[in-house]
Amino acid sequence: MRSLALNDDILLNIEKPARYIGGEVNSVMKDPEKVDIRFAMCFPDIYEIGMSHLGIQILYDMFNRREDTWCERVYSPWLDLDKVLREKKIPLFALESQDPIRDFDFLGITIQFEMCYTNILQILELSGIPLHASERTKDDPFVIGGGPCTYNPEPLAEFFDIFYIGEGETVYDELLDAYKEWKKSGKSRKEFLESAAQIEGLYVPAFYDPVYNGDGTLKSFTPNNLHAPSSVRKQVVMDVTDASYPMKPVVPFIKATQDRVVLEIQRGCIRGCRFCQAGMIYRPTRERNVNKLKEYARTMLKTTGHEEISLSSLSSSDYSELKELVTFLIDEFKGKGINISLPSLRIDAFSLDVMSRVQDIRKSSLTFAPEAGSQRMRNVINKGLTEEDILDGAGQAFEGGWSKVKLYFMLGLPTETEEDMREIARLSDRVARRYYEIPKEQRSGKCQITASSSFFVPKPFTPFQWASMCTAEEYMRRADIVKDEFQNQLNRKSLKYNWHDAQVTVLEGVMARGDRKVGKVVEEAYRLGCLFDSWTESFHNDLWMQAFENTGIDPNFYNLREREEDELFPWDFIDTGVTRKFLRREWENAIKETVTPNCRQQCSGCGAARFGGGVCCESKN
Amino acid sequence: MKARIKFRKYGALRFIGHLDVMRFFQKVMRRADIPIAFTGGYSPHMIMSFASPLGIGLSSDGEYFDIELTAPVSSSEAVRKMNEACVEGIEVLSFRQIPEEKKMTGMTILAAADYLVQPLEQRRILPEDWTARFEAFLAQPEIRIIKQTKRSEKEVDIRPMVYNWTVRDGAVYLQLAAGSSQNLKPDLVMEAFCRYLDPAADTSETSAVPEDFSYRRLEMYADAGTDTERKLVTLESLGTEIA
Structure with a gap:
């Protein structure tokens, strides 16, 4: 029988002990004596969040298919267990074997959002691994980072040995093979990193030196090691249909945030919204074959026993076989007590029909993401959705029996005027008006329009990477304007407005476009006690501000200046396929309020065609 | 079916x-x-x-x-x-x-459940003769405890809900009332026992607490008897094998 790293006394006195015991259905057990590589895969947040992440499930399955490798999982211990581990000096352990992480060969950390950076340091410290890569010895695991935030890894550069830039399915085998060879050879840690740096897509931060100008901007960023390339090329799986996919994902005992079978229908997005990093870095758009997806649905429902299945992708309505797939799922599984959870779809006759078949119309709500209130602003961000689309879609839905609508907006977008802000409230009101156009006897009471706004954070590798942000005070002033305008609306009693906090936005801005110097702030904030910063109850802005002060780093430098056209960015050494020239052209189009067609309408020459596949080659087939 | x-x-x-x-x-x-x-x-x-x-x-x-x-x-x-x-x-x-x-x-139909209660290894606050003391504890005609409910607390006599018990090899076997009309948890019995051992105790540092024992449910029963006489049969025995 497996023995646990934590005794009964500890497990009975912490919240949700099931987070730490492993042993779930489809979790993989191997004999440690019979493998060459022990890989700990980490999502630096609590179990319920981490277990909902598809990427880890893909890599976990892919690594464990190798006979020489045992991949296990580890998540952030919640604050209660964090305290116990420190007090009792218990090293952080992996769920499967319950063995200490520090005895592993690799610790892989997926970095999905900026506000998890202090949690990464917690994982390292509780594992007993030196925080700085430079202080690690031959006895320490290699710490490797992946995920969207590694498109600007610089704020975390000192804490990682390697970053994997791009999609995980391509070069991990090469890295693991190189590791095995290195382990046998008895060579130094640095020598392994040198061989890793030669694998396409892998970035070894220690092999690069940033030099800064007097004003703090980056002057140069050059390799200091002969084995390190001057630019690191993002990894893309061109054949997503035949790419590795987990047929037996791990099924948690406790309810995870996503407790269902997930079918990833496509990667990438054809839309080209100018604020969206995912829409740029996952280019080109690649679809998975619909027959393959049907087969996956059958197999995965059987191997997991899940009672729900959902589709995952950006802009799911653009998947060309969507109709066929959704119809199949409903016909095949609805009668067997399986819920079909639909992604947010473009509202039209088809989507309303399928929605009415899988959800209770009275309870469910429609979602629109206009992102901006005015058409002018939507042109700036290249969001193709028009007011007519929204009102028509909402109208059809209202006539079909729906009465709840959710609208998502962003505030603080480049060039935003007061008029643009006020339009958020007015558009919401026009949606409500559309509802009340339906004769009283044909509608069921009041409608409920919920508008939410978040503050825009410019991200690397987007046309808005040059843009300036606002101060927290300015963000709140803008939210107040919107709030005020909601009070002036005719249907204000049917409207609800929620806005996000601005303090986190400011920090996200610094992390998203920060350079290596920002790492000092992350470390200082962690030392001051910051942890689980994405959780409202454990977020301490005052400690973060203290950390900026203690390290002498000014958050405004990163957020409040519009960057020069030719400024060298900390992330420029990464080659995503999408050219800086294209991004700049899109930035200029944004200022001119000019819309760029989507990838299926017309190629805009972003550069991703270089990968030779996906949507870039569709018309040529 | x-x-x-x-x-x-x-x-x-x-x-x-x-x-x-x-x-x-x-x-x-x-x-x-x-x-x-x-x-x-x-x-x-x-x-x-x-x-x-x-x-x-x-x-x-x-x-x-x-x-x-x-x-x-x-x-x-x-x-x-x-x-x-x-x-x-x-x-x-x-x-x-x-x-x-x-x-x-x-x-x-649930009427009773069997439990095995054993002292945990790590703490040795229990007196050497605790099993003998436990027999004396259950030999009392009534055992009154304060039972916490969601709204209030009330005093109950738990002795009638202990249907049967044995002490063997340093462990205690308890057969306790279970189900919707009467239900007694084994840790509640041990809590009463700990208080019986040391009525003045106020900390777990110096005296035994229910957490010093491990609890294992062994079986559950239905009552196939009459209003006056209990006849416990296992829930399993009420079913038949399907060929």
């Missing part, structure tokens, strides 16, 4: 709570292709009812739940298929057909 499933819960799975065990078995049904019936309505759910929730941290050799089947399945095959779909820590012991009457299902 109704079936009763008996299972064991041990090891790491002691830390999975009751609701999660229910969710676990719902998924087992799907993985094992057990022809379970669903309720009607907009969001159908499996017809499945558990006899009695088991507290977190406890192991058990006798957990039960009843299900409704849409097609017959043989006992041996159902046990085999379900165990293939289980993980270490949960083992299905039997799968038996039970009579159709409504009043025969799990919770409603």
Whole structure:
């Protein structure tokens, strides 16, 4: 029988002990004596969040298919267990074997959002691994980072040995093979990193030196090691249909945030919204074959026993076989007590029909993401959705029996005027008006329009990477304007407005476009006690501000200046396929309020065609 | 057709709570292709009812739940298929057909449960002769304790709810009232015992506490007797093997 790293006394006195015991259905057990590589895969947040992440499930399955490798999982211990581990000096352990992480060969950390950076340091410290890569010895695991935030890894550069830039399915085998060879050879840690740096897509931060100008901007960023390339090329799986996919994902005992079978229908997005990093870095758009997806649905429902299945992708309505797939799922599984959870779809006759078949119309709500209130602003961000689309879609839905609508907006977008802000409230009101156009006897009471706004954070590798942000005070002033305008609306009693906090936005801005110097702030904030910063109850802005002060780093430098056209960015050494020239052209189009067609309408020459596949080659087939 | 499933819960799975065990078995049904019936309505759910929730941290050799089947399945095959779909820590012991009457299902007929209580290794605050003291403790005509409910606390005599007990090899076997009319948890008995040992005790540093014992449920029973005389039979024995 497996023995646990934590005794009964500890497990009975912490919240949700099931987070730490492993042993779930489809979790993989191997004999440690019979493998060459022990890989700990980490999502630096609590179990319920981490277990909902598809990427880890893909890599976990892919690594464990190798006979020489045992991949296990580890998540952030919640604050209660964090305290116990420190007090009792218990090293952080992996769920499967319950063995200490520090005895592993690799610790892989997926970095999905900026506000998890202090949690990464917690994982390292509780594992007993030196925080700085430079202080690690031959006895320490290699710490490797992946995920969207590694498109600007610089704020975390000192804490990682390697970053994997791009999609995980391509070069991990090469890295693991190189590791095995290195382990046998008895060579130094640095020598392994040198061989890793030669694998396409892998970035070894220690092999690069940033030099800064007097004003703090980056002057140069050059390799200091002969084995390190001057630019690191993002990894893309061109054949997503035949790419590795987990047929037996791990099924948690406790309810995870996503407790269902997930079918990833496509990667990438054809839309080209100018604020969206995912829409740029996952280019080109690649679809998975619909027959393959049907087969996956059958197999995965059987191997997991899940009672729900959902589709995952950006802009799911653009998947060309969507109709066929959704119809199949409903016909095949609805009668067997399986819920079909639909992604947010473009509202039209088809989507309303399928929605009415899988959800209770009275309870469910429609979602629109206009992102901006005015058409002018939507042109700036290249969001193709028009007011007519929204009102028509909402109208059809209202006539079909729906009465709840959710609208998502962003505030603080480049060039935003007061008029643009006020339009958020007015558009919401026009949606409500559309509802009340339906004769009283044909509608069921009041409608409920919920508008939410978040503050825009410019991200690397987007046309808005040059843009300036606002101060927290300015963000709140803008939210107040919107709030005020909601009070002036005719249907204000049917409207609800929620806005996000601005303090986190400011920090996200610094992390998203920060350079290596920002790492000092992350470390200082962690030392001051910051942890689980994405959780409202454990977020301490005052400690973060203290950390900026203690390290002498000014958050405004990163957020409040519009960057020069030719400024060298900390992330420029990464080659995503999408050219800086294209991004700049899109930035200029944004200022001119000019819309760029989507990838299926017309190629805009972003550069991703270089990968030779996906949507870039569709018309040529 | 109704079936009763008996299972064991041990090891790491002691830390999975009751609701999660229910969710676990719902998924087992799907993985094992057990022809379970669903309720009607907009969001159908499996017809499945558990006899009695088991507290977190406890192991058990006798957990039960009843299900409704849409097609017959043989006992041996159902046990085999379900165990293939289980993980270490949960083992299905039997799968038996039970009579159709409504009043025969799990919770409603539950009358008693057996527990094994053993002192944990790490703490030795218990007196050497604790088993002898325990016999004296239960020999009392009544044992009054303060029972906390959601709204208030009230004094109850738990002695009548201890149906049977044995002390053997440094461990205590308890047969306690269970079910919807009367229910006594073993840790409550041990709490009363600890207070009996040291009525003045106020900290767990100096005196024994219920957490110093491990608890294992061994079996659950229905009462097949009359109003005046109790006759306990295991829930399992009320079912018959399906060929």
